[in-house]
Amino acid sequence: MLLPIARPIADDLALRVHLALDALRRHAGSLSDAQTLTQIMLLSGFLADCGFGSATREQLGFAERALAEVFENGRETGLWKLDGDGFALFAALATNYDEQLHRAPLWAITDASERLDRLTAGMTFQAPVRKRA
Numbered sequence: 001m002l003l004p005i006a007r008p009i010a011d012d013l014a015l016r017v018h019l020a021l022d023a024l025r026r027h028a029g030s031l032s033d034a035q036t037l038t039q040i041m042l043l044s045g046f047l048a049d050c051g052f053g054s055a056t057r058e059q060l061g062f063a064e065r066a067l068a069e070v071f072e073n074g075r076e077t078g079l080w081k082l083d084g085d086g087f088a089l090f091a092a093l094a095t096n097y098d099e100q101l102h103r104a105p106l107w108a109i110t111d112a113s114e115r116l117d118r119l120t121a122g123m124t125f126q127a128p129v130r131k132r133a
Contacts, residue, residue, distance in 0.1 A: 004105060014098045017036060017037070020036035021087070023080075038067055051108075055093065
């Protein structure tokens with residue numbers, strides 16, 4: 001739990017993000033691609049909360065607004081895309097996420113994933129208070 005996840009797993013997770021980002025940049029994305037970027041935005045923020053990575057609240061706020069436009073446009077027109085500013089923002093987030101996957105210990109990635117699962121399930125995404133021995 002103290003070591004990062006295996007490099008091939010981290011690379012596979014990062015590749016999925018970069019493929020989704022590229023599809024949205026080329027205006028050939030999908031709902032699934034937008035959801036992938038939403039997940040990494042949240043995971044990156046959760047990992048930064050644990051002290052891993054450099055995602056700021058301001059950066060995440062801009063990312064959230066950019067994704068809102070992607071979802072609105074996608075639902076209205078069927079065209080799932082990121083504009084140039086949104087692409088640049090998510091390219092930086094994807095790079096940060098890559099670094100987080102390669103450096104954060106498994107416990108931090110597990111904690112962030114559990115927070116995302118709770119949020120997705122409609123529960124509070126705050127980490128539960130854990131007893132310390």
